[in-house]
Amino acid sequence: LAKTTQPISMDSYEGQEVNITCSHNNIATNDYITWYQQFPSQGPRFIIQGYKTKVTNEVASLFIPADRKSSTLSLPRVSLSDTAVYYCLVGAYSSASKIIFGSGTRLSIRP
Amino acid sequence: DTGVSQDPRHKITKRGQNVTFRCDPISEHNRLYWYRQTLGQGPEFLTYFQNEAQLEKSRLLSDRFSAERPKGSFSTLEIQRTEQGDSAMYLCASSSTRDQETQYFGPGTRLLVL
Numbered sequence: 001l002a003k004t005t006q007p008i009s010m011d012s013y014e015g016q017e018v019n020i021t022c023s024h025n026n027i028a029t030n031d032y033i034t035w036y037q038q039f040p041s042q043g044p045r046f047i048i049q050g051y052k053t054k055v056t057n058e059v060a061s062l063f064i065p066a067d068r069k070s071s072t073l074s075l076p077r078v079s080l081s082d083t084a085v086y087y088c089l090v091g092a093y094s095s096a097s098k099i100i101f102g103s104g105t106r107l108s109i110r111p
Numbered sequence: 112d113t114g115v116s117q118d119p120r121h122k123i124t125k126r127g128q129n130v131t132f133r134c135d136p137i138s139e140h141n142r143l144y145w146y147r148q149t150l151g152q153g154p155e156f157l158t159y160f161q162n163e164a165q166l167e168k169s170r171l172l173s174d175r176f177s178a179e180r181p182k183g184s185f186s187t188l189e190i191q192r193t194e195q196g197d198s199a200m201y202l203c204a205s206s207s208t209r210d211q212e213t214q215y216f217g218p219g220t221r222l223l224v225l
Contacts, residue, residue, distance in 0.1 A: 032212050043115070043202050043216025044154065087153050096144060097167045101153030 004088045009106040018075045020105050022088030025069050030092040033071045038085045083109045115217035117203050123223045131189045132220045136205030143186050146202040193224045
C-alpha cells in the first residue's frame with residue numbers, strides 16, 4: 001500500500017501562499033495523487049488531482065517532481081475560509097480499498 | 112441540490128441495537144463508497160459498489176456490518192448489535208466511470224453508541 005506522510009499542522013496568514021508537501025515513497029506506476037479538503041462535520045471535498053509534473057485549477061496547483069515520490073499542494077492567497085484539514089491520497093481507483101486518507105494536515109489561517 | 116445525500120445526519124443508539132444508514136449518490140454515478148471516520152483521523156475505506164455489485168470490502172468491515180445497493184442507485188449500511196467502538200462519522204461517496212478518480216462525498220451520518 002502506498003502510504004503518505006504529511007505535516008500534522010500548518011499555520012499561515014490571510015493573503016499568503018501556502019504549500020503543503022506530501023511524501024509517498026512507495027507510489028506505484030498506476031497511482032494518481034489526489035488532494036481533498038475537509039471542514040468540520042462535512043465530507044471531504046475534491047481539490048485537485050495529478051499524475052506527474054504540474055496541474056493547476058481554479059483553486060490550487062499541484063506540483064509533482066519527476067520521481068513522483070512527493071507532491072506539493074499550493075494554495076495561492078489563502079483566506080480564513082481555507083482553514084480546514086487537507087488530505088493527500090495516492091492510489092489507483094481500480095482498487096478503492098488501497099486508497100488511504102491518512103491523518104491529513106490541519107491548516108489554520110489567521111487574519 | 113444534486114449532490115450526495117445521507118440520512119439520517121445524526122443517530123444516537125444504545126449498545127446492542129441495530130442501525131441502518133442510507134446514501135443517495137449523484138444520479139449518474141455508478142460507483143458508491145462507504146467510509147468510516149473517527150475524530151482526528153482521516154476516512155477509512157469500508158466497502159464499494161459498482162452498480163449493484165459489491166466489489167471490495169475492507170477487513171474493517173466485521174460481520175456485524177452489511178451494505179447493499181439493490182438497484183444500483185441508493186445504498187444502505189446496516190450495523191447489527193452496535194458497540195461503543197462503532198461511534199464514528201459514516202461517509203458515503205460516489206463517482207462516475209468516466210471520472211472514477213474523483214469522489215464526491217456526502218455530509219455523513221454521525222453515530223453515537225451509548
